[in-house]
Amino acid sequence: MDYFYHVLVMFCLYAILATSFNVVIGLAGLFALSHAAFYAIGAYTTAILTTAYGVPVFVAMAIGVVLTAAIGAIAALPALRVGGHYLVVVTLALQVIVIDILRNAQGLTGGPDGISGIPRIVMFGQTLSTPGSFLVLAAVVATAVYFALRLLAVSPFGRALRAMRENELAVQSVGKNVVALKLIAFALSAGTAAIAGSLLAHYIAFVSPQSFSIDETILVLAMIILGGTGNLFGAVVGAFILVLLPEILKFLDLPVGTADLMRNAFYGLMLIVILRFRPEGLFPERYRYTLPAGAQRSAGAFQLSPLTNTENGTVTLAGENLHKNFGGIVAAAGIDIELRAGLVTGLIGPNGAGKTTAFNLLTGFLTPTSGTITLRGRPITDRRPHRIVHSGVARSFQDLKLFRRMTVLENVLVAFPNQLGDHLHNIYFRPGSVAAQERANIARALEILEFVGLRERALEEADGLSYAEEKLLVIARLLATEAEVLLLDEPLSGLDPNTLARVLPIVRRLAAQGRTVCLIEHNLDVIREVCDVAAYLDGGRVLTIGRPDDLMKDPQLLERYIQ
Amino acid sequence: MDLILQLLANGISNGSQYALLGIGFGLIFGTTGIVHFAYGPVFAASAYVMWWLIAALGLPFLVAVMLGMAFAAGFGVLSYLVIYEPLVERGSPSFVVLVASLGLFIVIANSLAIVFGTDAKTLPDFSYGIYFLGDVVVTGVQIAQVLVFVAVALTLSAFLKYGTWGSAIRAVTDNVDMARIVGIDTRKVAIVVFAIGSVISAIAAANLLVREGASTHVGFFAVFYAFIAVVVGGVGSIRGAAIGGLLLGLVESTGMWKLPTEWQSTIAFLVLFVVMLWRPTGLLRGN
Numbered sequence: 073m074d075y076f077y078h079v080l081v082m083f084c085l086y087a088i089l090a091t092s093f094n095v096v097i098g099l100a101g102l103f104a105l106s107h108a109a110f111y112a113i114g115a116y117t118t119a120i121l122t123t124a125y126g127v128p129v130f131v132a133m134a135i136g137v138v139l140t141a142a143i144g145a146i147a148a149l150p151a152l153r154v155g156g157h158y159l160v161v162v163t164l165a166l167q168v169i170v171i172d173i174l175r176n177a178q179g180l181t182g183g184p185d186g187i188s189g190i191p192r193i194v195m196f197g198q199t200l201s202t203p204g205s206f207l208v209l210a211a212v213v214a215t216a217v218y219f220a221l222r223l224l225a226v227s228p229f230g231r232a233l234r235a236m237r238e239n240e241l242a243v244q245s246v247g248k249n250v251v252a253l254k255l256i257a258f259a260l261s262a263g264t265a266a267i268a269g270s271l272l273a274h275y276i277a278f279v280s281p282q283s284f285s286i287d288e289t290i291l292v293l294a295m296i297i298l299g300g301t302g303n304l305f306g307a308v309v310g311a312f313i314l315v316l317l318p319e320i321l322k323f324l325d326l327p328v329g330t331a332d333l334m335r336n337a338f339y340g341l342m343l344i345v346i347l348r349f350r351p352e353g354l355f356p357e358r359y360r361y362t363l364p365a366g367a368q369r370s371a372g373a374f375q376l377s378p379l380t381n382t383e384n385g386t387v388t389l390a391g392e393n394l395h396k397n398f399g400g401i402v403a404a405a406g407i408d409i410e411l412r413a414g415l416v417t418g419l420i421g422p423n424g425a426g427k428t429t430a431f432n433l434l435t436g437f438l439t440p441t442s443g444t445i446t447l448r449g450r451p452i453t454d455r456r457p458h459r460i461v462h463s464g465v466a467r468s469f470q471d472l473k474l475f476r477r478m479t480v481l482e483n484v485l486v487a488f489p490n491q492l493g494d495h496l497h498n499i500y501f502r503p504g505s506v507a508a509q510e511r512a513n514i515a516r517a518l519e520i521l522e523f524v525g526l527r528e529r530a531l532e533e534a535d536g537l538s539y540a541e542e543k544l545l546v547i548a549r550l551l552a553t554e555a556e557v558l559l560l561d562e563p564l565s566g567l568d569p570n571t572l573a574r575v576l577p578i579v580r581r582l583a584a585q586g587r588t589v590c591l592i593e594h595n596l597d598v599i600r601e602v603c604d605v606a607a608y609l610d611g612g613r614v615l616t617i618g619r620p621d622d623l624m625k626d627p628q629l630l631e632r633y634i635q
Numbered sequence: 636m637d638l639i640l641q642l643l644a645n646g647i648s649n650g651s652q653y654a655l656l657g658i659g660f661g662l663i664f665g666t667t668g669i670v671h672f673a674y675g676p677v678f679a680a681s682a683y684v685m686w687w688l689i690a691a692l693g694l695p696f697l698v699a700v701m702l703g704m705a706f707a708a709g710f711g712v713l714s715y716l717v718i719y720e721p722l723v724e725r726g727s728p729s730f731v732v733l734v735a736s737l738g739l740f741i742v743i744a745n746s747l748a749i750v751f752g753t754d755a756k757t758l759p760d761f762s763y764g765i766y767f768l769g770d771v772v773v774t775g776v777q778i779a780q781v782l783v784f785v786a787v788a789l790t791l792s793a794f795l796k797y798g799t800w801g802s803a804i805r806a807v808t809d810n811v812d813m814a815r816i817v818g819i820d821t822r823k824v825a826i827v828v829f830a831i832g833s834v835i836s837a838i839a840a841a842n843l844l845v846r847e848g849a850s851t852h853v854g855f856f857a858v859f860y861a862f863i864a865v866v867v868g869g870v871g872s873i874r875g876a877a878i879g880g881l882l883l884g885l886v887e888s889t890g891m892w893k894l895p896t897e898w899q900s901t902i903a904f905l906v907l908f909v910v911m912l913w914r915p916t917g918l919l920r921g922n
Binding site: 097101103149150157158160161162164165166168169172173175176286290293297329330333334336337339340341342343344347348351 | 664670718721722727729730731733734735737738739740741742743744745746748749753855859862863866870895897898900901904905907908911912
């Protein structure tokens with residue numbers, strides 16, 4: 073019976089490891105390979121503190137968790153600047169360094185022999201020395217961890233993590249701080265792995281480097297891939313299967329060494345087969361939203377929130393003498409532009425004229441080599457993109473950058489400003505307020521979707537939309553930011569006449585309600601129809617600015633543009 | 636002073652091996668964008684194959700190395716065709732390809748241990764000289780390692796510069812979409828770089844076999860050092876991978892001046908960590 077309980081304890085520990093690893097891998101899309109290192113740091117910290125310094129068990133465990141979370145955040149630092157494959161090699165290096173230290177820092181870690189004689193946990197007057205008694209604690213902790221992380225995954229914070237996974241630039245363009253998202257995801261995941269590690273240390277009363285090799289990380293990764301990346305429940309199921317499987321295989325009579333090798337080879341084979349034939353795993357990622365019953369369906373229910381300080385015609389966003397060089401290439405050679413509230417400004421000009429560069433400079437996605445950017449007279453030049461969104465300037469991208477593996481509704485929900493659930497303390501300490509705001513936001517998101525004509529598709533994946541629908545969703549997402557200055561990069565190109573007829577009034581209405589609108593467009597008829605002001609760019613500068621009709625009478629410009 | 640010179644000599648020799656592994660891995664990674672983790676076990680497998688050809692069949696060393704290179708090329712190309720290509724064709728995110736390559740890594744590494752056992756396989760009577768350069772002692776293997784690296788690196792650069800496939804490979808490394816538009820068969824390019832990269836790993840495997848023999852864990856460290864060399868040097872640059880590898884060897888070796896041997900890889904990885912923070916796109920590629 074003890075053997076059976078032991079297997080279940082191990083299942084609990086791996087369930088903690090797999091759910092926490094899934095936060096980084098599945099939700100945040102950060103491919104790190106250092107989970108076993110965090111598991112090890114948690115285990116060794118409590119082992120060292122309790123055996124060498126006599127620190128009480130629970131205090132030592134807590135210190136281990138906090139320390140590991142801090143190390144996790146440090147490990148994330150390179151990930152802040154580069155993603156993808158670079159993160160893989162850096163975290164792999166971290167894993168190797170940690171194991172090296174465990175092996176070589178004899179005095180501290182006991183070297184290859186590890187640390188034995190770790191005190192057992194005593195709770196309610198009982199020493200948890202048998203698998204049966206420990207199972208109760210392990211199960212309680214695993215359940216608590218699961219629900220805590222699940223709460224996180226379904227929260228606006230979890231949604232922002234998934235959006236970051238889908239597109240890092242786009243998530244900044246709706247006001248999320250990717251640095252904070254990555255740091256928190258890493259620290260949280262590492263700290264949670266340390267919980268499993270400290271439990272293990274006090275459970276078997278012994279730690280050694282062998283328990284935390286890269287094979288452990290790969291085993292936990294296999295659990296996630298099998299269960300479903302991004303699905304925390306799937307990770308638990310994956311842990312269950314892969315903890316139980318070798319126990320069943322033990323009934324086959326294999327020599328001990330070979331059995332381990334065969335089991336590992338089997339994990340590898342399983343990874344390949346799953347990725348080939350069912351990459352989403354047993355339980356595909358699915359985040360359900362219940363739509364409020366009887367939400368208004370009448371068109372036009374959507375109203376922009378009123379602006380307090382609008383006076384049509386005042387300058388809101390302005391760029392002065394903006395320069396941008398990439399090495400020897402000049403992308404902007406002194407762009408001067410003023411955008412005014414209540415007016416639609418169109419940017420025209422040949423490819424490579426600097427239109428998108430202007431957007432990137434104005435929204436913080438590029439830092440100008442020189443020049444200043446002001447919003448209502450206050451300088452915002454060096455602010456990072458998400459801070460500029462918070463100030464009230466939002467942009468869309470020519471290549472849309474939708475969050476493709478998220479629903480249409482979620483694409484809009486991510487973009488709402490000031491979400492309580494973007495902050496961990498609110499998620500755990502004010503869940504009621506977070507839920508209430510979420511309900512209000514869902515209702516408002518549906519209004520916006522109704523407004524652009526995508527209400528019916530709210531619960532479908534953005535990946536399945538037609539091109540015209542994608543463009544509408546981009547506008548919906550931009551509206552949700554509630555920014556007063558909206559920069560749209562080719563929102564109208566490639567649209568059929570029907571959709572165009574739907575989008576043009578939206579743009580006009582935004583201006584009528586006091587928004588500052590700026591759009592990039594190539595079609596002169598469209599410019600004439602929708603813009604109050606047009607600016608002609610070429611060679612990285614604004615050559616002329618004026619009313620569209622006047623601009624188009626300029627034979628020189630027309631000639632330059634059309635040729 | 637003598638000690639430093641000795642450590643530098645060791646560093647250059649080890650660094651040549653890392654650089655050799657790095658240019659093979661970097662060629663594959665830079666051109667196809669695939670993190671070919673199985674590069675390590677393919678390297679290990681070819682070392683085992685060469686050992687088997689020599690020890691069991693009694694073939695001459697050079698013949699065994701040739702066959703080992705052919706074996707590696709076949710293995711590398713097969714892993715691309717069977718594992719990676721179907722995933723890439725389907726438009727899988729790079730994460731999926733990466734995990735698949737990890738899976739392949741595990742399968743091959745463990746299969747090798749099952750087939751060949753976990754003890755080290757060394758060549759029985761391989762003699763090499765010991766040379767004195769002033770007060771510095773170097774072995775014939777160390778010298779050979781440096782010469783082999785230089786020869787391979789020069790041949791590869793010449794091939795990339797003047798060879799029929801060279802310009803196609805460089806075009807794909809630069810911009811896949813553009814290369815496709817101008818009519819380059821990117822699939823063939825991928826097959827060619829997997830073949831060449833794997834052959835280079837087999838050459839490194841011959842070095843390894845002569846120096847210390849084949850054992851099960853060599854695969855992980857081969858691909859790991861190669862990966863680091865590439866990232867430190869700058870992805871997409873063969874010269875970068877070479878410099879990254881040499882740097883890794885030198886740092887590791889000179890670290891031993893003041894620190895015990897067992898810390899050498901820790902030092903090297905800390906250097907990597909710092910380089911990544913300071914210059915995340917590598918030393919040679921500033922964008």
